[in-house]
Each structure stands twice: as C-alpha cells, then as structure tokens.
Amino acid sequence: MIRTPQERERTRITIASMSRKLMLSSRVVELCESEATPRQEEFLLKVLSEEIDRRERGKKARLLNRAGFPVFKSFEDYDFSEIRFPPALSKEELLRADFIPEKKNLVLYGGVGTGKTHMAIALGIAACEKGLSVRFLTVTELVLKLTEAYKAGTLERLIRDLKQLDLLILDEWGYVPVDREGSQLLFRIIADSYESKSLILTTNLEFSKWGGIFTDEQMAAAMIDRLVHHGHLLLFEAKSYRMTHALMRQPGPGTAKPKTTVEAGSRLGEGGA
Numbered sequence: 001m002i003r004t005p006q007e008r009e010r011t012r013i014t015i016a017s018m019s020r021k022l023m024l025s026s027r028v029v030e031l032c033e034s035e036a037t038p039r040q041e042e043f044l045l046k047v048l049s050e051e052i053d054r055r056e057r058g059k060k061a062r063l064l065n066r067a068g069f070p071v072f073k074s075f076e077d078y079d080f081s082e083i084r085f086p087p088a089l090s091k092e093e094l095l096r097a098d099f100i101p102e103k104k105n106l107v108l109y110g111g112v113g114t115g116k117t118h119m120a121i122a123l124g125i126a127a128c129e130k131g132l133s134v135r136f137l138t139v140t141e142l143v144l145k146l147t148e149a150y151k152a153g154t155l156e157r158l159i160r161d162l163k164q165l166d167l168l169i170l171d172e173w174g175y176v177p178v179d180r181e182g183s184q185l186l187f188r189i190i191a192d193s194y195e196s197k198s199l200i201l202t203t204n205l206e207f208s209k210w211g212g213i214f215t216d217e218q219m220a221a222a223m224i225d226r227l228v229h230h231g232h233l234l235l236f237e238a239k240s241y242r243m244t245h246a247l248m249r250q251p252g253p254g255t256a257k258p259k260t261t262v263e264a265g266s267r268l269g270e271g272g273a
Contacts, residue, residue, distance in 0.1 A: 003038040008038060008041065011038075011041050011042065011045055012029055012032055012033065012041065014045060015028060015029055015032060015041065015044060015045055015048060016028075016029045018045070018048040018049065018052060019048065021052060022048065022051060022052065022055075028044075032044065056131070059131060060128055060129060060131065063128040063131070063132070063133060063134065064125065064128045066133075066135070067124055067125075067128055067134040067135055067136050068135060068136050068137065069121050069124060069125065069136050070121075070136070071121065072121075072125065073118045073121040073122045073125065074122050074125065075095065075119075075122050075126075078115070078118065078119070078122065079115070079238070081238075082114075082236070082237045082238035083115075083234055083235065083236055083237070083238075084234065084235040084237060085232075085234060086232045086233055086234070088232060089232040089234075094123070095126075097123060097126055097127055097130065099198055099232065100127055100132060100166055100167050100198045102198075102230075103195055103196065103197055103198055103230065104198060104230045104231055104232065105198055105199040105200070105201070105227050105228075105230060105231035105232070106120075106123075106198075106199070106200045106201070106231065106232055106234060107201045107203065107227060107228070107231060107232070107233045107234070108120060108200065108201065108202045108203070108234050108236060109203055109204070109206070109233060109234065109235055109236065110204065110235060110236025110237065110238070111204055111236070111239075112204055113239075114236035114237075114238045114239070115236060115238065116202035116203075116236055117171055117172075117202050119234075120136070120169050120171060120200045120202050121136065121169075123167075123169075123200060124136055124167060124169050124200070127166065127167050132166040132167060133164065133165045133166045133167070134165065134166065134167045134168075134169065135162065135165050135167075135168050135169065136169045136171065137168075137169070137170060137171070138170070138171045138172045138175075139170050139171070139172055139173050139174070139175070139176070139178070139186070140172065140175075140176050142170060142186065142189070143178055143182040143185065143186055145158060146158065146182070146185040146186070146189070147181065147182060147185065150181075150185065155185075159188070159189070159192065162189060162192070162193075163192055163193075163196065163197075165197055166197055166198065167197065167198045167199075167200065168189075168193060168197065168198070168199050168200075169199075169200045169202075170199065170200070170201050170202075171202050172202065172203075173201045173202060173203040173205070174203045174204070174205030174209070174210060174213045175203075175204070175205075177212075177213050177215075178213060178214055178215070179215065180215045180216065183214040183215050183216060183219055184219070186214070186223075187214075187219050187222065187223060190223050190226055190227065191222075191226060193226075194226045194229075194230075195230060199227065199231075201227065207224050210223065210224060
C-alpha cells in the first residue's frame, strides 16, 4: 500500500511516542526515516503497540495482586438509590475516581451490610485498572502490622511503603477498640497521608464516638480534622443487604418461619450444644 508523506509522518510520530513509553532511544525513528519501508513501519507500530498492551496488562495484574482485596467487586448492578452524596461529589465523579488524583478522602458511613465495603473494593479495583497503586486493609490488620513492625524495628520501612500508595483503603474503621499504642501508630498513617494520597474509610461509627474507640479524644479529633478537610462523607441509609437477602429469612411455601438469630441463640443456651 502506497502511503502519503503525511500518513508516514503520523505513523513515525506514534512510533516515537511508543518508543519513549518503552524507554527506547530516538534511534528507532531515525532508522524508520532512513531505511524502513511503509510496510515495515506499520509492522513496527504493531509490535510496539502489542508490547505496550502486554506490559500494561501485567502492571494491572500486579497492582491488583498487591492491593490485597478479599474478593472481587464491581459496580455492575450496584444500588446507589439509598446512598446520600455530599453536594461537592456526584455519582459520576465518584465512578471516575476523580478524588484520587486530587488526594481527597472518602468516609463511607452507615450500618453493617449496607454496601460500604463493596463500594470501597470496587473503587480500589477501578483505581488499579487506571494504573494506580492501592492497598486494602482492615483497621485491625493495619494496626497489627504497624505494631509488629514497631517491635521488629521495621516500622519506617512499612510507613515508607504505605506512603508510596495512591490510595489506602481502611475497612471496618472503629469496629474494634484500639489501644493507645495502636492509636498513635494509626494516627501517624492518617497524618502522613494528609494531602499526599487518598484514603477510603468504611465505618458504622459516628464521629462523636471515635474518641472512645481510639482512647484519646484529642487524637480522634485530629484524625477527623485531617480526614474531612480534604474529603467527602457518603451516608449509606439502606437496610443490611445480608440480612435482607439471607436465605434463612426466606421460608418456602408451607414452611414455618425460621427463628431469628436471637431466638436460635436462646434455644442453644437452654439445651446446650
């Protein structure tokens, strides 16, 4: 196929761009100009394109593996109808994950089983697909890692690794009380993340009760201040998905209504196991 000079120039511009992306020298384009035929340039363009695609797929796979998501979640069929968004954040902006390059935080607040962790994981996976570095941890896991690293003398290395993330997801914030040492270590992570990366927190604990969980009202207030200064609060107002859809709560035709967890527990206590 005979190609016009303008078409060949566009092809070489693309080859030059891909070469830089693959960290190849400008000699590639120079050889195209001096020796390559149009067909050879098209073949080279295909080779470079496929190599870039291969590397990007590999990078995304590594990012997903390192993130530590407990399960795979997406926004397919996700119900947003009972989530209250703040005025400064729309659903579309959330799905684009605009808050991550802006280094803003998300606090996902609501009852157990209302979709907070699902949303956090789906956003984290979407961030990995964009080539961003993400880590998913429960607060209990993070505090345990920090405490062990502190005792082993490797705390600074762990903190340095966390600093390099684009997004840190902390699940089950406030579900379990944290001792004073753990609270101080956790506060350092929040303080180091301030204006340097994004955080997503899932919690069923209102701000006024954080002091009781983290043993120090002032420390809790400082955490809240850093989280909300550049952040958005999403309120999950639905009933628990797991309770609503639990099979044991859906008796078939002609069957007796199953006992609730409380009733079943009472019976076990009376008769023994």
